[in-house]
Amino acid sequence: MGLLSQGSPLSWEETRRYAEHVRRHGILQFLHIYRALRDRHKDVLKWGDEVEYMLVKFDHENKKVRLLLCGEEVLQTLQDKGEKVNPNHPTLWRPEYGSYMIEGTPGRPYGGTMSDFNTVQDNMxxxxxxxxxxxKENEAVCTVTSFxxxxxxxxxxxxxxxxxxxxGASxxxxxxxxxxxxxxxxxxxxxxxxxxxxxxxxxxxxxxKDKNTPSPFIETFPNDDGEAAKAAKPDYIYMDAMGFGMGNCCLQVTFQACSISEARYLYDQLATICPIVPLKNNHYRISKSRYDSIDSYLSECGEKYNDIDLTIDKDIYEQLIKEGIDHLLAQHIAHLFIRDPLTLFEEKIHLDDANESDHFENIQSTNWQTMRFKPPPPNSDIGWRVEFRPMEVQLTDFENSAYVVFVVLLTRVILSYKLDFLIPLSKVDENMKEAQKRDAVRQGMFYFRKDICKGGNAVVDGCGSAQNGTGTNTEEYTLMSIDTIINGKEGVFPGLIPILNSYLENMEVDVDTRCTILNYLKLIKKRASGELMTVARWMREFIAQHPDYKQDSVITDEINYSLMWKCNQIAQGQAECPELLGVGFNKKQSGNKTDSL
Structure with a gap:
């Protein structure tokens, strides 16, 4: 969602005149936060998820479904009935880019106990x-990545x-x-x-490209002033607005670490995981734009893997170094601050840098990378955090809970076992490109570290066999399938799911919570192996099998209606979808802890 200041927005020409002011004071605000809180330790683990929703209306008579532009009104009603009358309300609601979108989070962050995993799906x-x-009647809230x-x-x-x-705006x-x-x-x-x-x-x-898709596929634009014809490419779908990215929905998780060093360590380790749970075929990135994978690791163990060119503001870098910021964090901030502020409010130009952080957040929140390192807000009890950002939203609360719990469990294991997933950042970039190919889960091959227990305790079979080294070399990583990374392959990699299972066996976990977690991990396991479909693959096959589909790459109103209605029924637990969720999913929805995945 980003920074939501209130006030009178400035035009781009006016904003540009204040760009240096925002950057200069944004750095001062960061330095105030860093000086005050760099030695803050022993914050407890807290975490929370963010789910973005689309509002739709079904026209059953005409077999159409459309995006419902009432997000602001729905948001106001939800807040009036929830947090504004009860500070302890279990849910919070916030605006999102589309006027057909809303964002929901837990009312309070989850804590460090294993039993919290058993409350995620219920809260969703x-x-x-x-x-x-x-x-109203025939209106629904849907969790689909892209309409x-x-x-x-x-x-x-x-x-x-x-x-x-x-x-116009766009x-x-x-x-x-x-x-x-x-x-x-x-x-x-x-x-x-x-x-x-x-x-x-x-x-x-x-x-x-399907059997009856025109070849080459060339679009025409009746109202074009020439800009679209120049920008569009043959055999490509051309889009010209931020709404085609920001108007899609995703699933995010934010973690509070116990200290700044732990936050930086998690930031690096999770960055390598981002390509294996990515936005596929729905969100679109211009290479190394504000939307992209990270550009530099933050922890000392990641420094030797920073092998891509990093553009920085050298003056800001030198200023941070003089103020006692270490090289890795200084270059991270100096890299973020090569960007211009994109929005500025007249009332928010002159701020108290010791007690406010809007200028820092102005730059920080408009860099939409796969991971975000988040300093504490001034004068709050919030600690150093990291945000995991690459996941597509799923159709059901069960799936969304499964992906969230998988990532949170992974952070626990990373910290407990001192795991090391780091590979050169250039390989992470290659993995992101691979992840966005069609059916990458089954067909793609991804660079991944072979010995993730290096430097830690050999607590998992297949870990800890390599010797420590001081430099990066190609023997540290190899190409693996998603199935191998998630489920393991003898003699190649132990697998993330077996590592998580090993962790659970050593933890005090009540039976109900353990059953819930194991069902989540089974979904991840079977999606990775191809036994269950991803949502993207299921949607493609649903459309391909629709009786009105002409094998021409066109999704008509009626096909769209059928697909979205089916998605809604599945999300409500009113329709079976064993190829996506396994047999007996509806029993899980109703609270029966079935083991039928």
Missing amino acids: RKRRQEAASVL PRLGCPGFTLPDYKPTPVEG KSLFFPDEAINKHPRFSTLTRNIRHRRGEKVVINVPIF
Whole structure:
């Protein structure tokens, strides 16, 4: 969601005049936080998830489904009924980029006990039910990464036409400004990014080539002023607005570490995991833009693997070094601050740097990388945190809980066993490119470290066999399938799931919680092996088998309606989907701890 300041937004020309002011004071704000809290230790483990939802309306008579542009009203109602009347309400609601989107989180962070894992799905279920309870007939809240007809004519309700003329926020040929959240941050961000670029956003995604897809596939743009024709490519789908990225939904997890050093260690280790749980075929990145994988490791053990060119603001770097910031953290901040601020509010120009952090967050929150290192807010009891950001949202609360618990458990194991997943960052970048290919889970090969117990305790079979070294070499990592990384392969890699199982065997866990966790891990295991489909693969096969599909790469209104209705039924536990979730999933939804995955 990012920084949501209130006030009068400045134009890009006005914002640009204050860019150096924001950067200068953003660094001062970071330094105040760092000096005050660098020695803060012994914070307890706290963590929480963020789920983004789309609001849709089904027209059963005409077999259409459209995105419902009432997110602001729904959000206001949810907040009025929840946190504004009860500070201990179990859910919190926040705005998101699309006016058809809302974001839900637990009311309070989860703690360090294993039993907390047993409450995640119940809290997610409460969120879904809460949001659904304020909707009208035939309206629904859906957790899908990307609405299949996003940008097609008539995809919103009310139906607004795009405004590809100067004066609009996006000037998009496809995405109306009314589909952008009304909070001034979002439209200002959209407009200022376009003004800063001097042109509209350019997104070209390869079209799915089917039997009857035109070859070459070439789009025409009736209302184009020439910009689209110049930017579009043959055999690609052209999109021209931030809404095609920020208007999609994802699943994120934030962890509070016990200290800054632990946060930096987790940041590095989890960065290598990002490509194996990525955004696939739905969110789109321009290589090494603000949306991308990380650009440098932060911990000392990661320094030797920083093998990609890093552009930094040298003056900021020198300033941080003089103030006692170490090289790795200084270059991380100096790299973030090569970016311009994208939004600025008139009332937020002159701030108290010792007690506010809006200028720092202005830059920090508009770098949307796979991991985010998050200093504590000033004058709060919040510690040093890291945010894990690459996951697609799943259809059901069970799946979303499974992915969240998998990542949180992995952080526990990383810290407990001192695991080391680090490989050269150039290989992480290659993995991200591989992850975005179609059916990468079954077909892709990813660079991964062979001996992850190096330097730690050999607590898992297959770990701890290599000798410590001082330099990176190609024998430290090799290409592996997702199945091998997750489930293991004898003589190659022990597998993350077996390591997590080993950890659980050594922990005091009540029977109910253990059963819940094991069901989550079974889903991850079977998705990785290909025994169960990913949501992306299931959607492709659903469309391919639809009686109205003409094998021409076109998702009609009726196909879209059928797909989204099926997604809604699965999410509500009203339809079986064994190829996606395993047999007997509905029993799990109703609270029966079935072991049928």
